[in-house]
Amino acid sequence: MDVIKKDLKELKKRLDKAGISFEDKIVLITGGAGFLGSWLCDILVEQNAKVLCLDNLLSGKLENIKHHLNKENFTFIEHDISKPIDIDKKVDIIFHFASRASPLEFDKFPIQILKANTLGTWITLGIAKKHRARYIFASTSEVYGDAQVIPTPESYNGNVNPLGIRGCYDESKRCGEAFVMAYHRQHSLDTRIVRIFNTYGPRMRAEGYYGRVVPRFISQALSNKPLTVFGTGEQTRSFTYVIDEIEGILRLAFFDNLSGEVVNIGNNEETKIIDLANLIIKLTNSSSGIEFHPLPKDDPRRRCPDISKAVKLLGWKPTIKLEEGLKRTIKWFKSS
């Protein structure tokens, strides 16, 4: 059985055990052809929800959702969510996940990123208001910027440079969160904000501007090229395997009485980038060395979530260790 099928089976089992089901719900997923969005599509189609997947295919791929295109409970809408769209069909739940998310894209596509997270959030909140749909916004650990409090709780207000290269992403997510809270307060909309920390797994793209650290290291290691580490590699990130992340997001979306909440969903085990590079070299049996490059400006030095709120409110914590998640991801990269 391939890695994705096996992971979906594991995820479905976990959700069934927790009594979490989206059967017959009409769910709009923006960014549904991307990495996280396509995993949401997969599990929700599997649970017999009616999935409307909206994407402009800029950083996502049709390949990620093509196995659903002929299914009765799946509709693909090719559209740029920063432009108005009317959804006639009654919608029960909206996941607004459309946004480029790779640091290397912040440099190349800052305006599109700003628009997806501000105008796109406003437009999808309008759809939620029309249908009285539950609304889940994909926010990010980047709203904390270069956090001074580690592990970082949801109550930390952030240390962000609005003028820097990352400002388009960090500040548009912060603006998106403010839009969400405004609709929650002014229109009594049932909203939930998930602050996602670095997530990795099958379907991440390694090539070109997309290159996020885990898939970049894996593809470099598999081709025995040097792994490109920025700075000394002493900076840390906390990596969550994709099915752990999706489970946390779906728990946040499912339970009642969470309206207006914001929750960190991430792994609370911090990893140095240099250690990640060495682990990937070991797990791939690669002959790659490591090449050090200048640290990009405003790169956060440490990143680690305080997940006590997720544990308490959602009964969630990540269960897949980094080494195990990397093995699965490497296996998928080798087979794709």
Ligand SMILES: NC(=O)c1ccc[n+]([C@@H]2O[C@H](COP(=O)([O-])OP(=O)(O)OC[C@H]3O[C@@H](n4cnc5c(N)ncnc54)[C@H](O)[C@@H]3O)[C@@H](O)[C@H]2O)c1
């Ligand atoms: N993966 C992570 O580690 C991570 C961490 C924090 C936050 N997030 C957030 O989760 C969401 C999904 O991230 P991902 O990792 O799956 O990235 P991704 O790039 O794989 O997916 C984003 C999807 O959104 C689509 N998209 C972008 N702009 C659009 C627009 N204007 N209209 C319609 N579709 C558009 C892209 O084509 C792509 O399919 C993003 O909002 C991102 O900011 C992800």
